Amino acid sequence: MKNEIGKLYIELGEEFNFYAPIKEKGNLIFKRVLNPDDIVLDYLNSKVPPKEILFPKMEVLFEYKTDGKDVTEIIERTDLDEKNIIFGIRPCDAHSFVLLENFFAFGDYQDEIFLKKRANTIVIGIGCNTPKSTCFCTSVEGHPFMKDDMDIFLVDLSEKYLVEGVSEKGKELMKRLKWLTDAKKQDIQKAEELSKQAEESFETKLDLKDIDKKLDPNFEHPIWAEISDICIGCGTCSFLCPTCTCFDVIDENDQYNNKGRRIRIWDTCQFCLYTLHTSGHNPRDSCIERCRNRILHKFCYYPENYNTLGCVGCGRCIQLCPVNNDLRAIIEKFNNIKKEKEEKISA
């Protein structure tokens, strides 16, 4: 069905907002498709994670009208019921949607804006035949061919796709695509081979068992200072992380037209203003504490709250860090502390 992606778009593009990987200014991003010829199919992964579709960089919380001074009316969003299809997502990013959903649905207050969009989204993902050198999803309970978090799962067999409906939603949609043909035995076999090859091609396999027990007691270990020494606090790692959720809330006024909107925009724990109190006190005022917070959040705090790691192993923070601060090396450092200790005891 490879050259039928256009067909898929034509059939579903009217009913759904159809998102797919598109090249824009040299970067690959997930964007709403307007012309099926733009869809890129040979790519490793997007620079900005597709979480952007459900949790955009800038998002309206509500709009308001004023009488010039006071607010007169609050207008809720009405576009949340639109249906979306995200095509071509990678297994790690699909898994990130599950982690995001955990977070936004947690507690007494649920984030309706995210959850509604998530419920109205069908995820069509493709397995990774050639993982990047920075990928480490197999270390964080993932797999380059993990289909659990998708609605429809595709395997790229170079000249065609092997299509599998995973969720009820996905199976339902597949019934509508009449041009799909039954899979042949050798295709399924080939897909299994590809899956194995991909798994074997991973360069790193981290030992993340009990990682929280290794990180937490070492809260004040000098390794944190070592890591933060080279960090320039640019926030790339968290802005481009598919599981990061922090945001800032701002009011935008259009005072000439007596209206405005309250928006949320991505924020990052890597900035010192993020936690600065009005009083001037800052609980995380140095780079050490901010670096530590990011890593502990992924590997200690998130697992404590949701019983699963807060990292999907996409490797964006490693690939795009301007000073090459490698998450894998950081984890290794903490793994080695324990080993050193054990060696000392046994010696």
Added chain:
Amino acid sequence: MPNPYIPMLTTVKSIVSENKVNDIKTLELEFKKEEEYKNFNYIPGQFAEISLIGKGECPIGIASSPTEEGSIKFTIKKMGTVTTRFHNCEVGDAVGIRGPCGNGWPIEYMKGKNIVVIGGGFAFSTLRSLVVYLLNDKYRKDYKEITVIYGNRDSGEVLYQDVLEEWKKRDDINVILTIDREEEGWTERVGFVAPVVKEVAPSPNNAVAVVCGPPIMIKTTIAVLEELKFKDEQILNSLEMRMKCGIGKCGRCNIGNKYVCIDGQFFLWQNLKNCQVNIKFNYKYNNRGKKNG
């Protein structure tokens, strides 16, 4: 499932300047819709996200008690952009409000006990809410002796003077005021809060101490309370953090895996002391102002 970011609308009913310097004001807000006020069920110690729509939003502790019906009060110090805007408010202005947020003081846990309320500076607003609630005829019988120790920099900074006068007239509450340095005309105690607590020496028997104030006051006061043999589960403490959403989503108020806005903002000292959270908490204070690494 309503959108949790949408505020309810209120109007400013009255504005009271609370101190001589005029940088602390109490705003009384009245809900525009009666049913929204009826659904706004709070207990002392909770906070709300209040906003001047178009200017910004900030979390402020509720200073009124649920027993004071009809309106809610917020005591706001002029500090940043939004609070300055609040100070420029006039009666009749529209104010957005979301909440109540946080957990409030554990009033059930405190039942049948002697209550020692220790406050410093303008952190007294949620303590005012608590004491007004405790003194209400309906609830007073549930609690035993009530002692209030309230410290300030100088006499001009003492908040809620009218309420304090009322309390002093009552015989079922012991109000102790203190200021840092001697001043002409000041007849109450002089000294920091911690030494005054030591002087007053409240008995730890069947008592709960509620401590709220600036970090240094909390630190010294808890040391004194421990000296007086207060156990860790008898000390209540409040934490504050920068917040945006107030509902555990914007991320910045975390201490470990807890969010101050939904898991706090009031913690038993026992919980703070024994868990890792506290180590992190203290760690930050120890390194305050010192460049690490």
